[in-house]
Amino acid sequence: MFNHLVKSLRGIGHRVIDRIWRLGCAARFFFYTLVLSGESLRRFGLTIREMYFTGVLSLIIILVSALFVGMVLGLQGYNTLQKYGSSEAIGVLVALSLVRELGPVVTALLFAGRAGTAITAEIGLMRATEQLSAMEMMAVNPIARVVAPRFWAGVISMPLLAALFSMMGVFGGYLVAVPLLGIDEGAFWSQMQANVDFREDIVNGVIKSFVFGIACTIIALFEGYDAPPTAEGVSRATTRTVVNSSLAVLGLDFVLTSFMISV
């Protein structure tokens, strides 16, 4: 009985220490990436190459989902606003929900699924096939050569993707509201412009997507770098990337929003 209790307590302690230890590893990894990112910024071609894989190839999924999210927002919002006779406010509803929340958050979730998994799998396989060790043998630091360019590519791409998402979503909302539901075009845009503030809404959205970019990319990179060098290890690391990135994005979103709304 007593032995059993000690054993289960030890199990809990082991798990907690393991998590904290891993968090510390991730923090050190993040720190090294920042310190060693000089080369990726000097040889910017490396970063541009990675931006093609993380940013440009994510464009299709981002734009298509943004269009549909905007259109659904338009339809659903119209249904409710119409009851209160203020269906012209549909522009405000679509623009504010996209710029403040959905733009940064949905982009980050899609980014984690589309680009984050690719990064994890790629680096995990590099580790498994000992390409990273080969680089070390040639006195090339793999963090400076492989990790840092991908990090900066993700951090630069995310705000751009989020801005494109918001713009495309507003366009989707416009498509549903004005030609389909027959809301006055002038009222749609003017109400939107009167109620969306540049500093409070748009800049805050960009700040959010910037933070999400850092979080998603560093999680994907760390999971790949830290993955056990087996097929199973890489597959698990890829799953963890999606789960951890999504949780981090949603948690950070709450924290950031609570700071931004405090006024």
Added chain:
Amino acid sequence: MDRTTLDLWVGIFVAAGVAALIGLAMKVGNLTSNPIGETYTVTAAFENIGGLKSRAPVKSAGVVVGRVDNIQFDNETFEALVTLKIDKHYNFPKDTFANIYTSGLLGEQYVGLDAGGDEVGLKNGDKIAHTQDAVVLEKMISQFLYNKASEGSEKKETETAQ
């Protein structure tokens, strides 16, 4: 994929992203709609400001001419001291009237300026002397009920007199 096409695609991506940001600021946001540049500050004291908030618009004849900068409570006169920032391009006479209006039935509250006829203009740091408070719905209703009640009792009195 060779280097030039890669650069081209990334260039298109970045340009589109930046264009989307500028588009959001211009078309969706309010960056273009109220380009308030240089301002001067005037204050106005109200007995009740209702739901007025800082950054609320200051309008004259329906046109936005400035913003509410700051709202404070004056502990000596027990009034609300509202600081208004007005665009330098607009000059108002010294006897301008400041009112607190509500846009629409449930809309936000704003400060409306009705120009007076004085030759001297408002300067930076001046205080607007004539103000009218926000209409508080509860006060209006209670006043209305009070008037109705007093009308009713008058009627009864005349009936009993007859």
